[in-house]
Each structure stands twice: as C-alpha cells, then as structure tokens.
Amino acid sequence: MSYRADEWKFTKIYADSKILDLSNNKIDNIENGAFYGLSKLIYLSLRNNKLKNIEAETFFGLESIKEIQLSENQIRKIDPMAFNYLTKIEFLALNKNYIVNISELTFKNLTFLRELQLNYNHIESLVNNIFNDLSCLETLFLFSNGINYLDAEIFMNIKDLISLNLGNNSLKTIDLRYLRKLEILYLDFNQFSTFKTNLSGKINNSNKTLFCHLSTIKRLYLDGNPLVHLNSSFFESNGIVPSLVCLSICYCQLESIDNDAFKQYKNLELLLMERNRLLFLNNTIIAGLSALRYVRMDQKAISGSMSDLKFLYPM
Structure with a gap:
C-alpha cells in the first residue's frame, strides 16, 4: 500500500515547527504546496519512501529550509524549478535514486548550498553549467554513477570545493584545474591507467x-x-x-x-x-x-x- 503526502494533513502541524521527519514510510507522491505554511521549517526528511517525481512546487513555502533528505526513493524526474526558491538550503541529499538526467536549472539560486549528494544514481553525464550558482559548495558526492567524462568547465564556479568523490564511475580522464582549494579527492574504481598533472590544463595525446x-x-x-x-x-x-x-x-x-x-x-x-x-x-x-x-x-x-x-x- 502506498500513501500520498497530502494525506498527512500538514495543516495540523504547528506552523512554527522546525523539524519534520517523514522517512521510512510509503509515500509515493507529494502534492504541490503540501508544505505551504511551514515557513519556519529548517529540516525535512523524506528518506526511504517511494517518491518517483519531484514537481515544480513540491517544496513551495519552505522559506527557511536548510536541509532536505530525499535519499533512498525511486526518483527519476526532477522538475527544473523544484529547488529554485529554496534559497537558504545548505544540504541536499538525492543519493540512492534512479536519476539519469539533471537540468542545468535544477540547482539555480542555491547559493548557500554546502553539500550535495548525487551518489548511487544512473547519471552518465552532466551539463557544464549545472553547478554555476553553487558558489558555497564544499562537498560533492557523485560516486557510483555511470559518468565517463566531465568537462573542466563544470567545476569553474565551485572553486571553494574541499571534498570531491567521483569514485566508482567510468572516468579515464579528468581536468580539475579550477579546484584550487580541493583537499579530499576520491577517484577510486575508475579506469585511469596513467596520471600526469597539468596546471595549464592542456590535454596531451593520452585518453x-x-x-x-x-x-x-x-x-x-x-x-x-x-x-x-x-x-x-x-x-x-x-x-x-x-x-x-x-x-x-x-x-x-x-x-x-x-x-x-x-x-x-x-x-x-x-x-x-x-x-x-x-x-x-x-x-x-x-x-x-x-x-x-x-x-x-x-x-x-x-x-x-x-x-x-x-x-x-x-x-
């Protein structure tokens, strides 16, 4: 049996609530505006449910939200506008879903986001400007996808990144010339056979x-x-x-x-x-x-x- 998020009757939750944990249920759908009125909520967990889609106004009204947990669902589709008005969010977990494609607009306006988890999905490629607005991003998880190539420009606007996990993908080459603050780098279980660093970023004949x-x-x-x-x-x-x-x-x-x-x-x-x-x-x-x-x-x-x-x- 599955449940819809609107059946939880969020109107009965105190308007000044700061934490809402709906993890480990069987929620398979959230109506647009279901969280409207919870303007003081800072933490929302929907982990381990049966969500398949995130609509444009799913999180409308969460003006103060800082952390959203959406891991361990069945998410395949995210509307490009779904997170755009969550301008105070600092942590977003989308790991362990079925995500293949992510729009260049999906993370727009998330200028305070510090950690993004996209591991254990089915992502094979990412558009170059997908992280352009994530100027405060410090930790990025992309391990266990099917990524075989990432252009250097994809990291151009996340220069404060400290930790990057690209393990368990299909990478043969990587250019991280823009990440001048990077301290932790996972490239385990890829397909690298030779390593040559290059500050100017010029590519040689090796692939x-x-x-x-x-x-x-x-x-x-x-x-x-x-x-x-x-x-x-x-x-x-x-x-x-x-x-x-x-x-x-x-x-x-x-x-x-x-x-x-x-x-x-x-x-x-x-x-x-x-x-x-x-x-x-x-x-x-x-x-x-x-x-x-x-x-x-x-x-x-x-x-x-x-x-x-x-x-x-x-x-």
Whole structure:
C-alpha cells in the first residue's frame, strides 16, 4: 500500500515547527504546496519512501529550509524549478535514486548550498553549467554513477570545493584545474591507467590521463584503477607536488614502484597499497618520510629488503 503526502494533513502541524521527519514510510507522491505554511521549517526528511517525481512546487513555502533528505526513493524526474526558491538550503541529499538526467536549472539560486549528494544514481553525464550558482559548495558526492567524462568547465564556479568523490564511475580522464582549494579527492574504481598533472590544463595525446592542479590535495584515493608503475614525478607538475597526508592505491595493478617515488611527500602520514602485483620493494621507498606513521601493503610476494620499514602492517 502506498500513501500520498497530502494525506498527512500538514495543516495540523504547528506552523512554527522546525523539524519534520517523514522517512521510512510509503509515500509515493507529494502534492504541490503540501508544505505551504511551514515557513519556519529548517529540516525535512523524506528518506526511504517511494517518491518517483519531484514537481515544480513540491517544496513551495519552505522559506527557511536548510536541509532536505530525499535519499533512498525511486526518483527519476526532477522538475527544473523544484529547488529554485529554496534559497537558504545548505544540504541536499538525492543519493540512492534512479536519476539519469539533471537540468542545468535544477540547482539555480542555491547559493548557500554546502553539500550535495548525487551518489548511487544512473547519471552518465552532466551539463557544464549545472553547478554555476553553487558558489558555497564544499562537498560533492557523485560516486557510483555511470559518468565517463566531465568537462573542466563544470567545476569553474565551485572553486571553494574541499571534498570531491567521483569514485566508482567510468572516468579515464579528468581536468580539475579550477579546484584550487580541493583537499579530499576520491577517484577510486575508475579506469585511469596513467596520471600526469597539468596546471595549464592542456590535454596531451593520452585518453587515460588525470589533469588537475593537485598542490592542495591532502587525501587522494586511487584504489581499483589499472595502474602499473609509480615514479617520483607521478603527480608532479612544473615542480609542484601535492601536500599529501594520505595516499591510497590499493587493488590496483601495480607491478613496480621506484625507490624514490614518495620522496617528495614530506607530509605523508598514511600510505595504503595492499592487493597489488608488487614483486620487489626496497626499504628506501619511505626514506626521509618523517611524518609517516602507517603503511599497509602485502608482504607475501615482496622479496626486497624491508628491515627498516618500522611502520609496516601487512594484511
């Protein structure tokens, strides 16, 4: 049995209510204007229902809303105007739905939005200006979709982004030249085989290359990509290297790592690289990394001298 949101008789809810949780029900439809009169509401959860569509005036009247949870529904269609008047919203969760296409107008006017969750949908591409109004966005989740390409311009107006999760997609190349404040980057389980950073953003002949300004990156996750070899210039661009604190390259296809591959990463604290094809590692790979406190790797097939690896924690 399914329910309609207008059956909840929102008129009986106090007009000064600030929190409304309708999660874990069987609501499959919300009438336009169903929340009208709840102008002081700041939190609304409709998580884990059976919603399929979000209409133009579904949230009309929610003048003070700061957070809306729409995850774990069956949403396929969102009217381009559905969120446009939610000008104070800071958090919007649309993860775990069936979204394929998103209009360039969907996030218009959401200038205070700080976190957007679009993970676990069926998105394959995004129009370049979709995030143009999200000038305060700090966290963006896009993992577990079917994205195979993103133009650099899509990130042009979200320059304050701190955390970006693009894991578990089909990306072979990425250009993040505009994200000069990015600290956390998930690119795990994509199709990258080679990584070359490029501050000017010029594309070379390879179609499997990472192009981005990585000097601010502190946590980088590349697990599950078909990597083969790491050397000292793996992430270098014009002499600039990232300020890595954590590097995760597990479940790749790494066969070799140069002895000096990590020498420039003086801030590195966590190095995770188990489940690869490494046959030989020398203890010099972590020489000079005084900040390093935790290393994880497989030791079974490694035949190099590892006597000085004080931080080794085998799987």
